Amino acid sequence: MNEIFSIAGKVAVITGAGGVLGGSIAKSFVEAGAKVVAIDIRQEQLDVRIKELTDIGGEAIGIIGNVLDIESLEKVAQEILAKWGRIDILLNIAGGNMPGATLAPDQAFHDMKISDWEKVTSLNLNGTVYPSMVFGKVMSEQKSGSIINISSMAAYSAITRVPGYSVAKTGISNFTQWLATEMALKYGDGIRVNALAPGFFIGDQNRAVLINPDGSLTERSQKVLAKTPMNRFGDITELNGAVQFLCSPAASFITGVVLPVDGGFSAFSGV
Numbered sequence: 001m002n003e004i005f006s007i008a009g010k011v012a013v014i015t016g017a018g019g020v021l022g023g024s025i026a027k028s029f030v031e032a033g034a035k036v037v038a039i040d041i042r043q044e045q046l047d048v049r050i051k052e053l054t055d056i057g058g059e060a061i062g063i064i065g066n067v068l069d070i071e072s073l074e075k076v077a078q079e080i081l082a083k084w085g086r087i088d089i090l091l092n093i094a095g096g097n098m099p100g101a102t103l104a105p106d107q108a109f110h111d112m113k114i115s116d117w118e119k120v121t122s123l124n125l126n127g128t129v130y131p132s133m134v135f136g137k138v139m140s141e142q143k144s145g146s147i148i149n150i151s152s153m154a155a156y157s158a159i160t161r162v163p164g165y166s167v168a169k170t171g172i173s174n175f176t177q178w179l180a181t182e183m184a185l186k187y188g189d190g191i192r193v194n195a196l197a198p199g200f201f202i203g204d205q206n207r208a209v210l211i212n213p214d215g216s217l218t219e220r221s222q223k224v225l226a227k228t229p230m231n232r233f234g235d236i237t238e239l240n241g242a243v244q245f246l247c248s249p250a251a252s253f254i255t256g257v258v259l260p261v262d263g264g265f266s267a268f269s270g271v
């Protein structure tokens with residue numbers, strides 16, 4: 001790999017690494033020579049992930065952690081510092097929608113369950129802010145680091161039925177710009193903060209609304225493809241290169257961007 005795109009030897013914390021996209025990124029990171037700290041709340045998923053990463057010769061550890069619990073994250077940070085002495089990269093991947101927070105087609109907005117709204121907005125927004133505070137503190141002490149957040153197409157224009165998820169992802173786009181500015185004003189080019197805005201990838205969070213039980217496309221996923229000029233869903237590996245690029249020296253003058261990885265969805269008016 002050309003040096004300018006290298007992340008070899010970097011210590012990378014990946015939240016939600018037990019999930020579909022986090023798992024794919026974690027694999028690409030160990031393949032690129034990074035040391036991966038996989039964080040998730042699900043022990044079983046974490047065990048599967050660490051076996052997968054170490055089976056291919058990767059340097060990786062799994063630590064149970066809750067992105068909504070600052071104390072749990074502080075313990076994780078101490079554990080990483082004791083093992084590897086530094087934290088170079090934070091990938092805030094934990095997040096997602098929940099069936100209970102998605103309005104049914106015949107449901108009115110005023111029927112929305114407030115408890116689910118609170119869960120989804122908190123997981124996505126606070127679940128990005130809290131790890132950024134805890135692991136960002138280590139980066140501030142080092143005066144170096146790179147943070148990547150995950151926004152969404154829902155942050156660009158309205159996507160029906162998912163109000164909480166959309167509001168939280170819009171918050172993540174703004175938080176990315178805010179924290180990038182704050183870090184650059186304090187630490188120059190040492191600490192960079194960027195985000196990806198994935199288009200539509202089939203994950204656990206959205207499989208049921210995009211794919212019918214018989215494997216055919218739902219009416220909703222047909223609408224998604226009609227507005228995606230490349231006319232397909234993303235493959236889960238298609239975020240990997242963009243994340244690595246943003247964390248590498250090649251992106252040394254890039255901070256505060258939200259990069260769409262969407263097959264053209266955000267560029268297209270639909271006409």
Ligand code: NAD
Nearest residue numbers: 016018019020021040041066067094095096198200201203
């Ligand atoms: P996923 O559900 O497969 O993975 C999310 C992981 O986060 C899970 O392993 C889960 O256990 C973990 N997690 C949940 N709550 C946690 C907590 N409190 N603390 C620690 N870990 C926790 O989801 P995915 O499809 O891989 O999505 C990953 C990210 O990408 C999410 O932020 C999602 O919103 C975003 N995204 C996904 C798509 C898509 O099409 N799949 C599109 C746009 C954005």
